Amino acid sequence: MENLWGNLNDVDDFKVAKSILDEQALFIAKMTKNTLYAEVLIDNSYKDEILDTHDKNFFYKLVIRSEYLNHYEFKVLTIKHDLLQYPLEISLPNEIGEDLSKNPDVSDKLTYSPIVDYCLVANSEQEFIDYLGHILKSKNLMQIIKALYKMSDF
Structure with missing residues (x-):
């Protein structure tokens, strides 16, 4: 019988969103000489606040921490997606x-909700990378x- 699965030769070209965040997370340590x-x-x-038990979404948060400020973390963003x-x-x-709401490249795509604060929806890997660039470079x-870097300077 022939292979009915199709071709998976391009599987290495596919990046999941968490991997993109993981790659960016490595840069902050280099930029701050491992202080952050x-x-x-x-x-x-x-999960407890918004989702019912049948939801099959994945949630990841990107946090910045200091080596010298015990247990303090700043949550930069949270992503939510399904398997696709x-x-x-x-x-x-x-x-x-609030900073991005003043950025003409993303302000019209930004929504606000009292439950999740501000939200962007990325429809592709490239759009996610573009939004992430604006977020990580925000003033x-x-x-x-x-501030975290200077507060960690002992």
Whole structure:
């Protein structure tokens, strides 16, 4: 019998959203000489509040931590997606969402909800990467990173 599965030769070209965040998380440690670091973690905080038990979504959060400020973390964003990856929801805290609301490249795509603060929806890997670039370069996030870095300077 012939192979009915089709061709999976391009499987290595496919990146899941968590991998993209993991790659970006590595840069913050290099940029701050290991004073700050970022982690991508499963975010279970949404399950109890928003989801019913039948929801099959994955939630990950990107956090920045300091080597010298015990247990403090700043949550940069949370992503939500199903197995297909896209569309993917990016939830942002007020500090970053308010900053992006002034950015003409993303302001018209940004929504606000009192439950999840600010939200963007990426419909493709490239759109996710584009949004992520705006988020990570946002003025307020840069200020937060600088403050964490200086507060960790003992």
